[in-house]
Amino acid sequence: MTDIVDQATRSRMMSGIRGKNTKPEMLIRKALHARGFRYRLHAPDLPGKPDLVFPRYKAVLFVHGCFWHGHPGCKHFRLPGTRTDFWASKITANCVRDSKQQHLLIEKGWRVLVIWECATRKLQPEYAENVFNLVCGWLKSDTGSAQLDANGLSPLPCSVTESATTLKVLPPNT
Ligand SMILES: [Zn+2]
Numbered sequence: 001m002t003d004i005v006d007q008a009t010r011s012r013m014m015s016g017i018r019g020k021n022t023k024p025e026m027l028i029r030k031a032l033h034a035r036g037f038r039y040r041l042h043a044p045d046l047p048g049k050p051d052l053v054f055p056r057y058k059a060v061l062f063v064h065g066c067f068w069h070g071h072p073g074c075k076h077f078r079l080p081g082t083r084t085d086f087w088a089s090k091i092t093a094n095c096v097r098d099s100k101q102q103h104l105l106i107e108k109g110w111r112v113l114v115i116w117e118c119a120t121r122k123l124q125p126e127y128a129e130n131v132f133n134l135v136c137g138w139l140k141s142d143t144g145s146a147q148l149d150a151n152g153l154s155p156l157p158c159s160v161t162e163s164a165t166t167l168k169v170l171p172p173n174t
Pocket residue numbers: 066071074075076077116117118119149
């Protein structure tokens with residue numbers, strides 16, 4: 001049972017295995033709190049139980065692990081070479097669910113920000129400053145739903161169909 005996935009894959013999987021209170025999430029929370037932002041955590045009454053909820057800004061924030069949530073085109077999202085079909089269908093299901101929940105939130109008038117884990121990987125002071133500035137700027141703006149990855153902010157692709165189609169290009173095992 002030791003070699004089902006390689007070490008790198010395992011650590012990617014482990015880093016996303018706990019959905020709440022992950023290290024990147026804690027860093028974001030700490031930084032935003034220090035800047036005076038107040039929020040609710042893991043709101044059970046909202047679709048997808050967003051990691052942070054900012055009622056004042058009508059905004060919710062998710063911190064997503066690139067592996068579990070299938071960050072398209074990200075170098076931290078590669079399917080394992082073994083049981084590829086299993087992982088592909090599991091992650092596709094996660095993406096479709098994410099997308100549906102984001103849709104519901106937007107319908108209810110919330111703005112959604114997805115912060116990909118890859119955006120938080122190099123949180124050295126100068127880099128972190130930039131990440132937190134982007135997040136704070138987005139919160140205070142009236143910009144629509146967005147995602148933040150290592151390349152910065154971009155509009156959130158939040159069509160269920162689009163997510164499902166994107167995931168279909170993953171290499172099948174057969
Ligand atoms: Zn990523």
